[in-house]
Amino acid sequence: xxxxxxxxxxxxxxxxxxxxxxxxxxxxxxxxxxxxxxxxxxxxxxxxxxxxxxxxxxxxxxxxxxxxxxxxxxxxxxxxxxxxxxxxxxxxxxxxxxxxxxxxxxxxxxxxxxxxxxxxxxxxxxxxxxxxxxxxxxxxxxxxxxxxxxxxxxxxxxxxxxxxxxxxxxxxxxxxxxxxxxxxxxxxxxxxxxxxxxxxxxxxxxxxxxxxxxxxxxxxxxxxxxxxxxxxxxxxxxxxxxxxxxxxxxxxxxxxxxxxxxxxxxxxxxxxxxxxxxxxxxxxxxxxxxxxxxxxxxxxxxxxxxxxxxxxxxxxxxxxxxxxxxxxxxxxxxxxxxxxxxxxxxxxxxxxxxxxxxxxxxxxxxxxxxxxxxxxxxxxxxxxxxxxxxxxxxxx
Amino acid sequence: xxxxxxxxxxxxxxxxxxxxxxxxxxxxxxxxxxxxxxxxxxxxxxxxxxxxxxxxxxxxxxxxxxxxxxxxxxxxxxxxxxxxxxxxxxxxxxxxxxxxxxxxxxxxxxxxxxxxxxxxx
Numbered sequence: 001x002x003x004x005x006x007x008x009x010x011x012x013x014x015x016x017x018x019x020x021x022x023x024x025x026x027x028x029x030x031x032x033x034x035x036x037x038x039x040x041x042x043x044x045x046x047x048x049x050x051x052x053x054x055x056x057x058x059x060x061x062x063x064x065x066x067x068x069x070x071x072x073x074x075x076x077x078x079x080x081x082x083x084x085x086x087x088x089x090x091x092x093x094x095x096x097x098x099x100x101x102x103x104x105x106x107x108x109x110x111x112x113x114x115x116x117x118x119x120x121x122x123x124x125x126x127x128x129x130x131x132x133x134x135x136x137x138x139x140x141x142x143x144x145x146x147x148x149x150x151x152x153x154x155x156x157x158x159x160x161x162x163x164x165x166x167x168x169x170x171x172x173x174x175x176x177x178x179x180x181x182x183x184x185x186x187x188x189x190x191x192x193x194x195x196x197x198x199x200x201x202x203x204x205x206x207x208x209x210x211x212x213x214x215x216x217x218x219x220x221x222x223x224x225x226x227x228x229x230x231x232x233x234x235x236x237x238x239x240x241x242x243x244x245x246x247x248x249x250x251x252x253x254x255x256x257x258x259x260x261x262x263x264x265x266x267x268x269x270x271x272x273x274x275x276x277x278x279x280x281x282x283x284x285x286x287x288x289x290x291x292x293x294x295x296x297x298x299x300x301x302x303x304x305x306x307x308x309x310x311x312x313x314x315x316x317x318x319x320x321x322x323x324x325x326x327x328x329x330x331x332x333x334x335x336x337x338x339x340x341x342x343x344x345x346x347x348x349x350x351x352x353x354x355x356x357x358x359x360x361x362x363x364x365x366x367x368x369x370x371x372x373x374x375x376x377x378x379x380x381x382x383x384x385x386x387x388x389x390x391x392x393x394x395x396x
Numbered sequence: 397x398x399x400x401x402x403x404x405x406x407x408x409x410x411x412x413x414x415x416x417x418x419x420x421x422x423x424x425x426x427x428x429x430x431x432x433x434x435x436x437x438x439x440x441x442x443x444x445x446x447x448x449x450x451x452x453x454x455x456x457x458x459x460x461x462x463x464x465x466x467x468x469x470x471x472x473x474x475x476x477x478x479x480x481x482x483x484x485x486x487x488x489x490x491x492x493x494x495x496x497x498x499x500x501x502x503x504x505x506x507x508x509x510x511x512x513x514x515x516x517x
Contacts, residue, residue: 075455205431207505274500275500
């Protein structure tokens with residue numbers, strides 16, 4: 001239950017926010033080499049050495065996802081928002097949601113290579129794990145959110161179920177991501193001025209891949225990530241290396257990346273033509289895509305409370321978090337009467353763009369049933385709409 | 397009493413001799429989904445009403461879609477959860493049909509099968 005007592009557990013809160021709050025919004029430089037390599041080597045040798053019983057098919061998700069902390073939807077595990085009640089700014093790795101299109105692959109970092117190739121580069125080559133770790137490192141704090149976060153509410157609002165995992169609001173997490181800017185790798189392969197699309201591809205058994213435009217690929221905070229919250233990137237979150245594409249829908253942040261294609265011509269995959277597109281009569285298809293492709297994540301807010309939960313009556317301090325793919329949140333309002341009246345919530349430090357802001361609001365909670373709402377506005381003036389048009393795959 | 401039996405006998409006779417009353421076995425075509433294939437990968441059947449009985453023996457959710465040779469969707473099972481068997485009926489005519497899972501990347505990974513509907517000789 002939320003209360004005034006506050007325990008900050010996250011290591012992020014101890015690193016001193018002065019380090020990370022720069023005018024660029026949360027970039028800092030850190031070395032991250034020898035201890036990481038040692039830890040990883042030990043883990044992998046242990047894993048490869050032990051005989052594996054083949055009676056069971058490989059699990060879809062490798063880390064434990066107990067029902068007290070997660071809603072389990074097959075290959076996807078949704079964070080319960082009450083887990084973040086009174087926690088620090090970052091979501092610990094063990095509570096971070098998992099979104100898998102298929103099962104988590106096990107990748108040997110010793111034989112892993114990142115191939116970077118295509119018509120948009122002059123010197124295609126493969127990089128080893130050591131080579132990636134030896135490049136100048138950067139750490140940023142950003143959210144990663146599934147494009148379908150909130151999808152279950154289409155059925156509530158329209159009586160019609162949108163296709164896909166029926167997430168509530170827990171397909172979101174904020175972490176400190178450490179890695180090398182993608183730009184650094186692209187420069188080393190002779191990126192051509194004519195390059196236009198960059199498509200990272202995963203080593204999972206579906207080879208999930210989705211192109212981003214070259215401008216986004218070259219952003220200073222678009223990273224090839226190998227560490228999460230100060231630890232080696234866990235397998236379910238993309239070990240050995242994943243993409244971080246700040247502010248964009250989750251699928252852009254390709255896990256277990258093994259190849260990057262850079263092209264002078266537009267690139268397409270099932271994940272920007274058949275899915276992660278808006279399908280409904282008012283959205284026009286742009287062939288080969290079935291509809292407009294999704295890019296930046298929409299604004300959302302969530303309370304650090306159990307869904308359909310109970311709290312004791314009395315004066316309470318309700319807490320929540322809001323986020324936007326476009327930038328920093330500047331205002332949050334809360335309604336206790338289904339949107340008839342709104343009152344401002346107090347924003348708490350830190351407030352990092354394309355991560356989230358924590359907020360709190362006092363409530364004199366009388367006994368009864370309530371529908372609590374929160375709406376945020378970001379620094380670009382984007383707000384949270386009261387509703388969005390139905391679209392078949394349940395986005396926005 | 398023989399009056400009642402006579403009526404019953406006539407009814408039976410009608411059933412036996414009237415043309416078209418021969419009972420057809422229901423036509424069931426079964427598919428099993430797994431990651432990432434359909435079993436069988438190819439199957440033949442006769443034209444007419446068919447019941448598709450589809451089992452998901454995999455660990456992921458799948459979709460079952462039948463398309464005719466023009467690419468038009470004939471019938472679908474939009475949600476096929478792991479471990480479940482669902483049935484859907486359709487009427488098929490001679491020619492080739494394609495069985496697909498429409499989830500992104502699944503057909504590309506192998507979840508595509510052929511159904512050949514053979515005209516009766």
